Amino acid sequence: MEVFSEFFSKLGNLEELIRWGGLTVLIIIVFAETGLLVGFFLPGDSLLITAGLIAAQGFLDIYMLIGSLTVAAIVGDQVGYLFGKKTGPKLFKREKSLLFDKDHLLKAKEFYEKYGGRAIIYARFVPFARTFAPIVAGVGQMEYKKFVLFNIFGGILWVFSMCLLGYFFGNIPFVKKNFEYVIIGVILLSITPIVAGYFKHRKENKLKKAAEESV
Numbered sequence: 001m002e003v004f005s006e007f008f009s010k011l012g013n014l015e016e017l018i019r020w021g022g023l024t025v026l027i028i029i030v031f032a033e034t035g036l037l038v039g040f041f042l043p044g045d046s047l048l049i050t051a052g053l054i055a056a057q058g059f060l061d062i063y064m065l066i067g068s069l070t071v072a073a074i075v076g077d078q079v080g081y082l083f084g085k086k087t088g089p090k091l092f093k094r095e096k097s098l099l100f101d102k103d104h105l106l107k108a109k110e111f112y113e114k115y116g117g118r119a120i121i122y123a124r125f126v127p128f129a130r131t132f133a134p135i136v137a138g139v140g141q142m143e144y145k146k147f148v149l150f151n152i153f154g155g156i157l158w159v160f161s162m163c164l165l166g167y168f169f170g171n172i173p174f175v176k177k178n179f180e181y182v183i184i185g186v187i188l189l190s191i192t193p194i195v196a197g198y199f200k201h202r203k204e205n206k207l208k209k210a211a212e213e214s215v
Helices: 002-009 014-035 037-041 045-056 062-093 102-125 127-139 144-170 173-177 179-214
Strands: none
Touching (some): 014 045, 014 062, 014 127, 062 127, 062 144, 102 127, 102 144, 127 144
16 A cells, blocks of 8 residues: 555656655556546646656666556556447446546447547557547457557657657756756646646537527
8 A cells, every 4th residue: 555655646746756666666557548548637748758757777777667557558558448349339328436537438339430540559649549549449349450450659759759858858958957947847848738728628519509509
């Protein structure tokens, strides 16, 4: 229990979290975010960029980091797909709870219907879709071989781009001197789409409610 308490207390400070848990914690988070329904609240993009920044300081080996997280991301999506395939449409009847956001699942469904198989790749870079897209693909009975190809390509592209972005920026003198501020900036940038999506969804609900009341 103490380990879990320590983990959640450090989620707000990614640098401290990575230095505390190392590669093991990174692997668990990346897997959970893509392979478990409860992973939608976990940091993804900001975590990988921060890991790359820290790797540039020599705390983590960049090759081991990229290799292990790529595997974790791919395996996570595989688990999500198989879970969706097993649960089927009944998953959409499940009520919203603390550990399950039905709205995110429905948005991922729309995302998948819009982009098809490519959604598995695009979803890697969209917070809520990253968790639910493979599940929706499983529910929709997407051909397994096709899913595996999109999954592998998407996992490699996501981990490589995010980690290397942080790694190369981490070698810039300005970044080294202002490391803490850079990490704060990374976190703020990564949550901007989530905040924007929240206010957009809130506005749409208000307009929908106003339209219903005017009828």
